[in-house]
Amino acid sequence: MNFKISSFANRTEIFGFLVLAVLIVVILPLALDIFRLNLIGKYLTYAFVAIGLVLCWGAGGILSLGQGVFFGLGGYCMAMFLKLEASTPEATKIQSTPGIPDFMDWNQLTELPWFWEPFHSFPLTLVAILVVPTVFAYILGVAMFKRRVGGVYFAIITQAIAAILTILIIGQQGYTGGVNGITDLRTLMGWDIRTESAQYTLYFVNAFLLFVVLLVAQYVRKSKLGRLLVAMREKEDRVRFSGYSVANFKIFVFCLGAAFSAIGGAMFTLQVGFMSPSFVGIVPSIEMVIFTAVGGRLSILGAVWGALIINQAKTLLSEAFPELWLLAMGGLFIAVVMAFPNGLAGLYTTYVEPRLPKFLSGNGGKDADDDSDADVPLASKQAAE
Amino acid sequence: MQTEVKDFVLSVEGLTVSFDGFKAVDDLSFYVEEEEIRVIIGPNGAGKTTVLDLICGKTQASHGSIKFRDTELTDLSENQIVHAGVGRKFQNPSIYEDLTVFENLELSFPRGHGVFGALVFKRDKEVIDRVEEIAADIFLSDHLQQPAGLLSHGQKQWLEIGMLLIQDPDLLMLDEPVAGMSVSERVKTAELLQRIIKGRSVLVIEHDMKFVEDIAHRVTVLHQGKMLSEGSMDHVQNDPKVVEVYLGH
Numbered sequence: 001m002n003f004k005i006s007s008f009a010n011r012t013e014i015f016g017f018l019v020l021a022v023l024i025v026v027i028l029p030l031a032l033d034i035f036r037l038n039l040i041g042k043y044l045t046y047a048f049v050a051i052g053l054v055l056c057w058g059a060g061g062i063l064s065l066g067q068g069v070f071f072g073l074g075g076y077c078m079a080m081f082l083k084l085e086a087s088t089p090e091a092t093k094i095q096s097t098p099g100i101p102d103f104m105d106w107n108q109l110t111e112l113p114w115f116w117e118p119f120h121s122f123p124l125t126l127v128a129i130l131v132v133p134t135v136f137a138y139i140l141g142v143a144m145f146k147r148r149v150g151g152v153y154f155a156i157i158t159q160a161i162a163a164i165l166t167i168l169i170i171g172q173q174g175y176t177g178g179v180n181g182i183t184d185l186r187t188l189m190g191w192d193i194r195t196e197s198a199q200y201t202l203y204f205v206n207a208f209l210l211f212v213v214l215l216v217a218q219y220v221r222k223s224k225l226g227r228l229l230v231a232m233r234e235k236e237d238r239v240r241f242s243g244y245s246v247a248n249f250k251i252f253v254f255c256l257g258a259a260f261s262a263i264g265g266a267m268f269t270l271q272v273g274f275m276s277p278s279f280v281g282i283v284p285s286i287e288m289v290i291f292t293a294v295g296g297r298l299s300i301l302g303a304v305w306g307a308l309i310i311n312q313a314k315t316l317l318s319e320a321f322p323e324l325w326l327l328a329m330g331g332l333f334i335a336v337v338m339a340f341p342n343g344l345a346g347l348y349t350t351y352v353e354p355r356l357p358k359f360l361s362g363n364g365g366k367d368a369d370d371d372s373d374a375d376v377p378l379a380s381k382q383a384a385e
Numbered sequence: 386m387q388t389e390v391k392d393f394v395l396s397v398e399g400l401t402v403s404f405d406g407f408k409a410v411d412d413l414s415f416y417v418e419e420e421e422i423r424v425i426i427g428p429n430g431a432g433k434t435t436v437l438d439l440i441c442g443k444t445q446a447s448h449g450s451i452k453f454r455d456t457e458l459t460d461l462s463e464n465q466i467v468h469a470g471v472g473r474k475f476q477n478p479s480i481y482e483d484l485t486v487f488e489n490l491e492l493s494f495p496r497g498h499g500v501f502g503a504l505v506f507k508r509d510k511e512v513i514d515r516v517e518e519i520a521a522d523i524f525l526s527d528h529l530q531q532p533a534g535l536l537s538h539g540q541k542q543w544l545e546i547g548m549l550l551i552q553d554p555d556l557l558m559l560d561e562p563v564a565g566m567s568v569s570e571r572v573k574t575a576e577l578l579q580r581i582i583k584g585r586s587v588l589v590i591e592h593d594m595k596f597v598e599d600i601a602h603r604v605t606v607l608h609q610g611k612m613l614s615e616g617s618m619d620h621v622q623n624d625p626k627v628v629e630v631y632l633g634h
Contacts, residue, residue, distance in 0.1 A: 224497055224506035227488050231481040238479040241441055242493045242548065243467030252500045 008222055012353060016301045017214070024207050034196045041203040041271045043311035044210055045071075048264025050292040050303035051217050052257030057289070058297035059226060060253050061233030062150070066158030067261050067288050069165050070133040072280030074262025076169075076176075077132060079275035080116060081125040082185035082193075083177075102184070107174030116175075122189055129266045130259055137258035141251035148247075150236075159282055166281035181276025185269070193270055206267045210304070213260050217300045220256065229253060290333045296345025305344055392419045393452075394556055394586040395440070400449035402439060409435045411610040412449070417556075422587045424597045426621075427607035428630060433590045434476060436607070437558050440588075441473040442466045453556060464498070472554030476561050476590075478541035482534030486525055486544060489533050490516045493548040515551060522581065523547040524573065539570035543577065550581055557581075558588045563596055575599055606630075 009017070028040055049067045056062045089098040095105040100112050118124045140161070144154055169176045177183070185193070192198060220226050232239045232246055240246050269275045278284065287310075295306020310329070318325045340346055395417040402410045410432045417423050425433050438444040440451055442463040451458040456469050481489050494515060497506035520526045523543040528536065533544060542562060549557060562578060563571045575596055578589075582600070591597050597604065597618065604621045606614040614624040621627050 220504070223504050224492070225500065225503035227484060227492060228503055230483055231492055234481045234483060235479050237443070238475070238481070238545075238548075239492070240463045241443070241467060241473050241475075243464045243495065243498050243552065245462070245464045248500050249503070 009218060012349075013218070013301070020301055020304060021211065024210070025204070029200070029203070034199055037203055038199050038271060039315060040308070040312075041199075041206050042268060043308050044206055044304070045264040045268040045271065046288055046291055046311065047210060047304040047307035048213055048267070049257075049261040049288045050295060050307045051213055051300050052260035053289060053292040054297055054300045054303045055217055055220060055229070055253050056257040057292065058299075059221060059233065060229040060250060062250055062254060063155045063289070064158045064254070064257070064285075065155045065282070065289060066160075066162035066285050067257065068280045068282075068285035069158075069162050070137060070258040070261035071265035071268070071284070071288070072165065072169075072275070072277070073133040073136065074129045074265030075269045075275040075279060076182065076265075077119070077125055077129045077262075078266040078269040079182035079185060080119040081122060082188060082269065083182045084112075084116065084119055085188070086184060086186045101177070101182070103177045103180070103182075104174055109174045113175050129262055133258045133262035133265075134255045137255045138251060141254045142247075145247040145250040145254075150250075159285065162280065162282050162285045166277045169277040169280065177276075179277060181274055181278070183274040183276075185273050188270065194273060199271065202267070202271050206271065209263055209267060213263065214300055214304070216256075217260070220253075221300070225249065225252070287329070290329060292343075293336050294332060294343050296343030296348075298342055299345030302343055302345025302348075309344070393417065394419050394421075394454060395588070396450075396452040397436075397440075398450045398452075400436070400439060400446055400451060402435060402444060402447050408610050410439065413607075413610065413612055415605055415612065415615065417586055417588060420584060420586055422582055422589065422600055422602045423605060424589045424591055424601040424603075425605050425607060426591065426594075426597060427613070430609075431607040432610040433607055434560055435610075437473060437560055437588070437590065440466075440558065441471060467552065467554075468498075470555035471558065472549040472552050472556070473558040474545050474549055474560055474562065476564070478538065478545050480533045480536075480541050480544050480548070482532065484533060485530050486520065486533050486536070487516055487529040489544055490519055490547055490551055493551045495552050519547045519551050522550065523577065537570075539566045539574070542566065542574070546577065546581070554585070556586045556588065560590045561592065562589065563591065563593055571596070 024040075024044070029037055032040065049071050052070075053064070053067060056064055083101045087099060087101045092098045092100070092102060092105070095102065097105055097110045100109065104112070118128060140158075144150075144157065149157065169181075170179045172178075187193065193202065228239065228244065228249055232249060236246055265275075265279070268279065288307075291306040291310050292303050293306070294310055295304065296302025310332075314325055314329070317328060336343055342349075393416045397416070398414045400410055400413045401408060413432075413436065415423075425436065427433050435444060439446050440453075440458060442458065442461060442465075446459050449459075453466075453469055453471060458466050458469070458471070461469065481492070484492070491508065491512060494512055496512075497503050516529070517526065520529055523546060525536075525540060525544060525547065528540070533541065536544060542565075546559070546562065559578075563574050566574060571593070578587075578600060589597075589600070601618055603616060604614075604618050605612060606621050606624075606627050608630050613630060614621045614627050616624075
């Protein structure tokens with residue numbers, strides 16, 4: 001029998017990737033005004049988190065209900081840099097202590113706390129955006145996965161951490177800006193991020209980073225590590241007794257998800273112009289799980305669609321019937337879990353793909369070994385045999 | 386009396402484990418020689434599976450020592466025990482149903498077991514050849530690209546045996562390898578086991594006496610966590626204590 005080396009992506013995936021790229025890079029910027037496009041950019045920052053959740057939860061079976069923590073840490077790191085830049089002594093000369101952020105002055109702080117100091121430097125900030133959430137995820141991962149904490153217990157603990165971090169941020173108003181968050185951000189190294197042209201630029205930077213993250217996620221899924229995650233989700237003991245340290249793989253994928261979320265958080269701050277605890281806590285963390293579930297927790301492209309569609313629906317529905325949105329989202333989540341557990345991506349592979357012309361179909365009969373990602377339901381795999 | 390010093394691949398001494406005061410394995414000692422096929426039999430609840438759990442590190446011993454050659458296994462983690470050369474098959478076929486047969490075998494290939502190693506692992510000729518070789522051994526050459534979930538029960542058992550073989554362990558532990566198989570599958574499995582146990586030490590738990598008779602060099606009979614009898618199949622079958630336990634209830 002003749003095998004080809006597992007390729008990077010099958011045709012369905014390449015097709016899906018291109019469609020998404022054309023939509024995000026060409027169609028949306030042409031069709032929408034900058035206000036709406038900026039909103040789309042904001043939705044896409046949630047997609048970073050959703051992609052991380054596909055790897056952790058969809059592939060590895062590790063459900064984190066605290067991804068907002070990492071999104072928030074990334075966002076706060078960026079916001080701290082921007083806030084320091086906006087708090088020059090000249091701009092803050094009416095304060096009793098000029099040169100520190102305004103909320104610190106209101107809270108009777110007279111000097112910048114030590115942990116704010118590194119955020120004077122942009123390179124250090126970029127490092128912090130990636131390193132702080134990843135190291136935090138690493139500590140959590142070691143503490144829990146080495147002790148074999150998993151499943152529901154892991155989910156509850158991550159949720160508790162999201163709650164704790166929110167309370168901490170709100171409580172330490174003088175250091176964090178409290179419940180209002182860090183607001184009134186203006187320039188990035190002298191470049192005004194509030195102008196229309198800057199918002200266009202940031203939208204495209206965000207889109208570029210999103211595709212980089214998608215490619216990294218695709219590489220991980222197609223590597224042996226990706227197959228191990230699926231194996232661990234199914235039979236953790238068998239993986240352990242095949243000579244793998246299961247905890248190390250869980251820690252890795254949890255850290256990777258955290259790093260993705262942090263990039264999303266930083267881009268959120270840049271595009272929206274502020275960061276607050278309302279993007280850190282339990283509710284946003286669970287919303288991010290819902291985006292992933294609706295889009296399809298086994299598909300990284302599905303996760304992006306989920307983040308886009310749910311947020312667009314949220315905006316439209318909240319404009320028309322503000323009180324209905326939460327009910328609608330709750331109902332949608334229940335419907336997805338009950339009726340189509342693989343989300344939109346699952347519906348696509350089951351109903352749409354078989355009707356597409358053969359050259360677009362991933363299961364052209366010759367690359368059955370590409371289906372390692374298991375996002376094709378067994379029934380259709382059987383049909384492909 | 387001076388006896389010749391034998392090479393033991395596995396020395397279990399004074400092994401005890403208690404779950405909330407209940408001693409599932411109680412002061413058990415036995416020795417497995419190089420290239421020996423040892424079968425553990427005993428009534429339900431005798432502690433057979435627990436013994437395998439203790440050896441492979443799934444359960445921590447309360448007392449006693451398990452030596453694999455010169456390595457004390459009770460100090461090692463599960464994956465270190467595997468790397469020391471001990472492979473274990475579970476009672477229920479334990480395979481990855483969403484992955485293909487090929488991928489199931491590939492994941493057990495002894496390379497790229499670290500996080501970084503798994504990220505850069507390449508499916509090269511060595512891997513493919515080895516997987517195909519093992520697949521031929523376990524009668525699954527025609528099923529390599531099938532999701533493992535679609536295999537029959539017997540084929541799943543073979544696949545798990547194959548996943549062990551590809552690790553090439555020195556000590557192979559099999560928990561009821563022919564349970565739930567049809568007659569023809571059972572015959573094929575016996576033949577498969579006869580073939581793969583050459584040059585290895587094997588520890589098997591099995592209820593099927595015909596099968597035990599076919600393969601066992603020596604038999605250890607467990608009862609309530611203790612050793613009841615040990616020796617050749619003939620010896621234990623005629624041991625009054627064994628007859629009592631099996632027929633007395």
